[in-house]
Amino acid sequence: MSAGPAILVTGGAGYIGSHVVLALLDAGLPVVVLDDLSTGRAEAVPPEVPLVRGSTGDGPLLRATLRRHRVGAVVHLAASLVVPESVARPLGYWRNNVANTLALAEACVAEGVTRLVFSSTAAVYGIPDRLPVDEDTPCRPINPYGASKHAAEGLLRDAAAAHGLAVVALRYFNVAGADPAGRAGQRTAGATHLIKVACEAALGLRPEVAVFGEDFDTPDGTGVRDYIHVTDLAAAHVQALRHLAMGGDCAVLNCGYGRGHSVREVLRAVERAAGTRLPVRLAGRRAGDPPALVAANGRIRSTLGWRPGFDDLDRIVAHSLAWEGRLRGTGAQLRRGLPR
Ligand code: UFG
Secondary structure (H helix, E strand, C coil): CCCCCEEEEECCCCHHHHHHHHHHHHCCCCEEEEECCCCCCHHHCCCCCCEEECCCCCHHHHHHHHHHCCEEEEEECCCCCCHHHHHHCHHHHHHHHHHHHHHHHHHHHHHCCCEEEEEEEHHHCECCCCCCECCCCCCECCCHHHHHHHHHHHHHHHHHHHHCCEEEEEEECEEECCCCCCCCCCCCCCCCCHHHHHHHHHCCCCCCEEEECCCCCCCCCCCEECEEEHHHHHHHHHHHHHHHHCCCCCEEEEECCCCCEEHHHHHHHHHHHHCCCCCEEEECCCCCCCCEECECCHHHHHHHCCCCCCCCHHHHHHHHHHHHHHHCCCHHHHCCCCCC
16 A cells, blocks of 8 residues: 555546556556456556456445545546447447546545546537637537536536535547557557557558548648647646645646647658558548637646647657557567657
8 A cells, every 4th residue: 555645547547547647657646547447458557556447437336446545536537438439329428428427526525535637528619619729618519428528527517616526627639649658558449539540550450541521611621630649638637636736726628739730631640650651531521520629728838837748740640650569569660760
């Protein structure tokens, strides 16, 4: 058992979770992970970190975990997060993202845990009238994923007001990249995210990359997103916990760089990094996709003092590609020229 109160990371065996765990360990903080391993992987959790296998919807397990590990704060990442899947299976999204967040908030209140960092999403905004989008922009989600995360933000806001649970909700834009030292990356099989898909295609692990729509009202007609390196995102969680520990106010903060890249720009960056042409197929728009999402990030800068360290699409892509190579044992080929 470690000296200070632990940080509980739900979803800590997942892609973003494993980077948050590393960032917390690097900051010298004791960590415990709760993960049902539905998409996360046990081997993503460092051996020194206790892994509790279970659901955030399991109230008795949560309460026992909070007590047993003397948890002082929670980083709640466990969630369902694929936009098109949320359109096909909305109720599963409402259960996992809302009902299970409710169970977690209840357990925190019951056990006297007063600090929580919540993984929210840019999908709460829907199709904003203006870009970049700031946190005061009205939330009009256009898919069940965004709606469920928005509802979870709402229940946490009410719990904060009534029960003194201090919450920072981080609205992630498009998270990509991998730990620059190669300790973690995106392991999820069958991932749907653009940079992961394109890196797999560059390595010959997929026959092609589909471009979902080229008739959006964007400069080249393809979808525009604000891609943020997962290491910069993980750092924001550590800073949000520090902010709360020092008595900082509840906050809702965008996590993005404030710059958009189109699907075509991303594919060109992957081609540059891999030194190969990607097999690309034009496909129709995907259900639930907004044309463009770019963050205004002034608030996270001023509230947490957060500063990006990897604000460069080529580095994000290079780290993703290096990770894919490492995962498939072809890292040696790709290590050349890897920017740190
Ligand atoms: N895209 C393709 N081909 C693919 C995959 C994606 O063209 O094979 C396009 C999408 O249509 C979109 C862009 O690439 O324009 C990014 O799509 P992703 O699937 O990588 O990510 P999303 O933008 O759909 O969603 C991600 C997260 C959400 C988050 C959102 C915020 O999964 O949790 O970013 O911008 F809310």
